[in-house]
Amino acid sequence: MQKSLSFVDTFRAAMSRTAAGVAIIATDGPGGRSGATVSSFSSLSLEPPSVLACIHLTSHTLAAIRLNRVFCVNVLGEDQAALAEIFARDCEPRSARFAQGAWRKAGSGAPMLEGAVAHFDCRLATEFGFGSHAIVVGEATDALSHEGRPLIYSARAFHRLP
Numbered sequence: 531m532q533k534s535l536s537f538v539d540t541f542r543a544a545m546s547r548t549a550a551g552v553a554i555i556a557t558d559g560p561g562g563r564s565g566a567t568v569s570s571f572s573s574l575s576l577e578p579p580s581v582l583a584c585i586h587l588t589s590h591t592l593a594a595i596r597l598n599r600v601f602c603v604n605v606l607g608e609d610q611a612a613l614a615e616i617f618a619r620d621c622e623p624r625s626a627r628f629a630q631g632a633w634r635k636a637g638s639g640a641p642m643l644e645g646a647v648a649h650f651d652c653r654l655a656t657e658f659g660f661g662s663h664a665i666v667v668g669e670a671t672d673a674l675s676h677e678g679r680p681l682i683y684s685a686r687a688f689h690r691l692p
């Protein structure tokens with residue numbers, strides 16, 4: 531017998547049919563170093579160049595971004611799925627996640643990941659709350675792109691572009 535799905539399950543199932551790039555949003559400063567995997571990252575506007583990400587209100591990285599006022603969006607390459615998993619998994623202290631991967635500082639001081647296909651170094655411009663998440667808006671102060679193809683998240687799994 532087929533179980534009836536709650537609307538949240540139906541919504542999740544429909545969202546799993548979409549495809550998204552994967553990024554590590556990372557920050558450093560007086561609030562400490564923190565980073566988390568996000569697939570909700572998107573371009574927002576060209577005037578001014580800006581991006582957004584939707585981050586759960588319980589996220590340690592959101593708390594650090596609010597204090598540091600800067601972050602770098604590191605768009606992962608197709609070989610970086612293991613890093614996406616590490617930056618999504620619970621770990622204490624949170625900064626221990628940075629033991630994996632080669633990191634250096636972007637102009638803002640936020641962590642920048644070697645091998646990412648794009649970097650958007652941002653200052654926190656504003657944030658909006660809706661439901662369980664904050665929509666974090668970053669005004670880009672620098673943007674870098676590199677050879678390579680992006681990691682894709684779809685149907686609850688990581689993929690490479692064909």
Ligand SMILES: Cc1cc2nc3c(=O)[nH]c(=O)nc-3n(C[C@H](O)[C@H](O)[C@H](O)COP(=O)(O)O)c2cc1C
Nearest residue numbers: 566567568569570584585586589590591618619683
């Ligand atoms: C592929 C993937 C995409 C994710 N996208 C988001 C997202 O867009 N927003 C979010 O709040 N959490 C997202 N997560 C979950 C966070 O990475 C996870 O909750 C993480 O532990 C948060 O860390 P923090 O509390 O140290 O900030 C995603 C996880 C995965 C594996």
